[in-house]
Amino acid sequence: MSVGWYWAVGGLRRAVALGAFLALAAFILGPLLTLLLWAFAGSWLFPNLLPEFSLKWWAYVLGNADVTKAIRMSFLSAPAATLLSAVICIPAAYAFARLEFPGRRVLLLSFLSANAFPKIGLYVSIATLLYRLNLMDTFAGVVLIQVINTLLFMIWIPTGTFRGINRNLEEAARDVGAGPLRTFFQVTLPIALPGLLVALLFAFLAAFDEAQGTLIVGTPNHITMPVMMYTLVLSYPQPVGAVFSVLLSLPSLVFLLVAQRYLRAGYLAAGYSL
Amino acid sequence: MTGSRREGALGLALVLPPLLLLVFLIVLPAITAVLDTLAPPPGASGLTLARYAQVLSARIVRADIAFSVVVTLVSVAAVFCLSYPLALYLRFAEGRLPAVLAVLFTIPLFVPVVIASFAMITFLVNHGLISTVLYHLGIQRFPPLVYNATGIVLTEVWASIPFAVLILGAGLQAIDDALIDSARDVGAGRLRTFVSILLPLNATPTMIALTLLFISIFGSFTIPYLVGGNAPQMLGVTMTNYLTQYFRRAEAVTMAVIAFAISAAVGAVYVVSVSRRERGTV
Numbered sequence: 001m002s003v004g005w006y007w008a009v010g011g012l013r014r015a016v017a018l019g020a021f022l023a024l025a026a027f028i029l030g031p032l033l034t035l036l037l038w039a040f041a042g043s044w045l046f047p048n049l050l051p052e053f054s055l056k057w058w059a060y061v062l063g064n065a066d067v068t069k070a071i072r073m074s075f076l077s078a079p080a081a082t083l084l085s086a087v088i089c090i091p092a093a094y095a096f097a098r099l100e101f102p103g104r105r106v107l108l109l110s111f112l113s114a115n116a117f118p119k120i121g122l123y124v125s126i127a128t129l130l131y132r133l134n135l136m137d138t139f140a141g142v143v144l145i146q147v148i149n150t151l152l153f154m155i156w157i158p159t160g161t162f163r164g165i166n167r168n169l170e171e172a173a174r175d176v177g178a179g180p181l182r183t184f185f186q187v188t189l190p191i192a193l194p195g196l197l198v199a200l201l202f203a204f205l206a207a208f209d210e211a212q213g214t215l216i217v218g219t220p221n222h223i224t225m226p227v228m229m230y231t232l233v234l235s236y237p238q239p240v241g242a243v244f245s246v247l248l249s250l251p252s253l254v255f256l257l258v259a260q261r262y263l264r265a266g267y268l269a270a271g272y273s274l
Numbered sequence: 275m276t277g278s279r280r281e282g283a284l285g286l287a288l289v290l291p292p293l294l295l296l297v298f299l300i301v302l303p304a305i306t307a308v309l310d311t312l313a314p315p316p317g318a319s320g321l322t323l324a325r326y327a328q329v330l331s332a333r334i335v336r337a338d339i340a341f342s343v344v345v346t347l348v349s350v351a352a353v354f355c356l357s358y359p360l361a362l363y364l365r366f367a368e369g370r371l372p373a374v375l376a377v378l379f380t381i382p383l384f385v386p387v388v389i390a391s392f393a394m395i396t397f398l399v400n401h402g403l404i405s406t407v408l409y410h411l412g413i414q415r416f417p418p419l420v421y422n423a424t425g426i427v428l429t430e431v432w433a434s435i436p437f438a439v440l441i442l443g444a445g446l447q448a449i450d451d452a453l454i455d456s457a458r459d460v461g462a463g464r465l466r467t468f469v470s471i472l473l474p475l476n477a478t479p480t481m482i483a484l485t486l487l488f489i490s491i492f493g494s495f496t497i498p499y500l501v502g503g504n505a506p507q508m509l510g511v512t513m514t515n516y517l518t519q520y521f522r523r524a525e526a527v528t529m530a531v532i533a534f535a536i537s538a539a540v541g542a543v544y545v546v547s548v549s550r551r552e553r554g555t556v
Contacts, residue, residue, distance in 0.1 A: 017363070021371060024360070028381055028432065031393035034403040038396055046401040047409045088291040100278065101285030107293060109545060114300050120495065120514050121530020124523060125303030125310075148299050151292060209386040212495055212514070229388040233500055238396065245389040252384040 038242035057239040061247070067228065071247065073218075074225040077139065078208040081146035085203050089154035090196065094184075096155070097162030111155045114148060122148075123213045130217060142222045145213035150203035157202065161195025162188070201255050208251060304534070311528045329528045334505065334512075339532070341506035345423055346492040349430040353487055356431065357438035362472070364439070365446040383436040391500040394429045395420055425501040426508065430491050437490075438483050445479030446472065485544035489537045509533045 038044065042054025061067055095101070096108050126145070127136065135141035165188060173183040189196075211226035218227065225248050232241045312321040329335055360379060364372055382390060397403050398419040408416060419425060449472065457467045473480075495510035502508060507515075509529060517526035 017367070017371065020359075021375060024356075024375075025378060028378060028435075030403065031390070031397035031432065032381075032385070034396045035389070035393040037403075047406050049406060049410065088295065091288045092290075092292045095285040095288035099281050099285035099288070101282040101289070104285065107289060110301075111292075111296060112541070112544075113304070114296060119493065120510060120517065121307050121527055121534065122300060122303050124517060124527055124530070125306045126299060128306075129298075129303060144299065147295065151296060155292060205384065205386070209388070211388060216518075226386060226388045229392070230500075233388070233392050233395075241392055242396070245392055248386060249384075249389055252386065256381070256384045 035242050035245055038239050039246045041239050041242075044238075057237075057243045061240060061243045066223070067244070070223050070225050070228040073142075073222055074208060074248075077142050077146060077222075077224060078204055080139075081143045081150060081207040082200060082204045084143065085147050085150040085154045085207075086196075086200060089151065090158050090199075093155055093158035094162050094188075096159040098167075108155070108159065111152050114151045119212055123216045126213070127216050136217060137219065137221050139222060142214055142218045142224070145217050146207035146210045148213070149206040149210050153199055153202040153206060157199035158192070158196055161192050161199070164195070165191050198259060201259055205252060205255065307527045308531050311524070311531050325524060325528045326532070329525050329532070335529065337506045338509055338512045339536075341423070342492060342509040342533075343536070345426050345430075345498075345508060346488055348423075349427045349434070349491050350484060350487045352427060352431045353434045353438050354484065357435055357442055357483075360435075361439050361442035361446055362468075364443055379439050380436045382433050385433075387433060387494075387496045388500070390433050391429055391497050394425065394432065394501055398425060398428065420501055422503045426498050429497045429501045430494065433497065434487055434491065438487060441479050441483040441486075442476065445476040449475050482544055485540050488540045489544075492537055492540075493533060 037051055039057070040053050040055065041051030042056055044051030096104060123145075126148075130136050130141050130144070135144070169187055169191070170183050173187045174180075178186065209226055211224070211230065214222070214224050215227045215230070218224065225244070229241070229244060229248065232244050311325050312323070314320055314322045315324075360375070364376055364379075385393070395402070399405075399421075400418065402420075404419065405416075408414070417424070419428070453471060453475075454467060457471050462470070492508075493510055494508065495514060498508035499511045499514070502511065510533070513526045513529040513533070516522045516529065
């Protein structure tokens with residue numbers, strides 16, 4: 001199983017690869033490392049290579065009522081949006097992958113439009129709609145805005161996953177007398193689970209990350225963590241933003257660890273390649 | 275016969291809920307936005323392009339459009355030049371280094387853009403980590419890296435690498451090993467194999483990656499808002515400012531439609547290449 005010759009391991013080639021690797025590692029990890037250092041800095045004066053360490057900004061951030069409120073709002077709204085999105089999108093994804101119906105291809109592509117129109121132009125119109133429905137500055141309004149951002153992931157990745165499952169397995173189950181629902185829950189779903197988890201994960205991150213629309217729809221009483229982050233970045237001392245960033249990255253970090261196994265298995269790539 | 279009709283009905287029924295959401299929260303608002311920008315002044319009838327003429331007559335807006343296109347093209351080119359070798363390396367190299375790299379390059383995917391932007395600022399800013407390290411190396415004068423186009427490009431590249439590598443890598447993965455081996459058997463070198471086998475067979479994923487990168491970078495808001503300078507700025511920031519700072523809704527929406535038109539023109543390339551492929555697999 002080797003086309004390794006294409007990237008043969010000569011000494012020079014290996015040195016170049018290592019150099020490029022270090023440069024890329026510095027580029028990707030450097031900003032995150034700087035942020036992490038700032039989060040534990042009491043003060044950091046130029047040109048010291050390391051800051052004076054202190055936890056005082058953690059006390060400051062966690063003691064702030066607005067911050068804890070934003071954290072609660074984020075951890076309520078993003079899971080709600082992800083679940084709602086999963087419930088309506090996964091059956092649709094199954095239909096896109098397995099059933100023949102008129103307009104299937106066009107409808108599948110139409111979900112791309114969720115990412116093609118500049119969001120800010122949409123939010124203006126959506127805000128008008130939500131205003132009429134009395135959903136401005138409500139939890140439901142914030143969840144709806146977040147769901148929009150999850151649609152593409154929740155349709156496309158599960159569609160790719162279901163399409164990758166061998167049809168013969170399902171047909172074999174049907175042959176031995178299992179009904180369509182039983183076949184789905186006992187055969188299809190367990191095989192599809194890793195791909196669906198990756199979709200859930202990306203949907204959650206997309207919902208959790210949403211700031212622009214939530215800012216418009218949720219102000220002033222339904223502020224999430226990323227919305228708050230704009231204020232913190234622009235008008236607070238550097239360590240405050242850094243501490244908050246670390247808090248805001250925790251869910252992603254957990255997901256990165258959980259998902260690593262599946263990412264390597266290529267489910268993500270399967271989803272992206274449609 | 276009835277079986278396939280039932281299947282069609284079931285398929286449509288399952289697809290309906292997310293489709294309704296798409297129609298009510300995206301398609302209809304987008305159409306409303308477009309119609310609003312074409313609406314004539316009160317009392318008159320018909321459609322008018324006056325708002326577009328007015329918005330485009332502002333020199334600042336034209337400068338911002340040009341700036342957005344240039345920054346986006348440079349970012350896409352930079353992402354592509356970094357991602358293609360990386361995807362090739364991950365496809366063909368063996369050993370521990372590629373395994374570590376496969377984890378490393380996905381990290382930005384898990385970092386919210388707000389944080390990525392803020393992290394980039396602390397990294398690149400005057401008296402940030404880069405300038406501290408350069409100072410200790412004896413370099414004290416270098417061009418500013420953030421709050422300008424350079425900062426935007428660097429942050430967009432940082433955030434887009436995983437996406438590009440994943441799509442390009444998936445395409446390369448799909449190319450049969452036997453094909454690559456037989457190219458070598460008939461005496462093709464690495465470059466020749468790349469130019470006449472890998473590049474053409476990976477053309478569709480490449481088109482998909484390039485167009486999606488263009489659309490997402492061109493429409494980005496958070497990165498230019500936090501990492502960019504005051505003027506010129508990217509269109510996403512300009513239209514948001516028009517809406518939330520100057521309360522000029524009509525102009526903001528008009529700019530959104532202009533941005534959409536530019537993205538749609540690029541997106542057409544994507545739709546053509548995807549539907550060609552879809553037809554191939556079904």
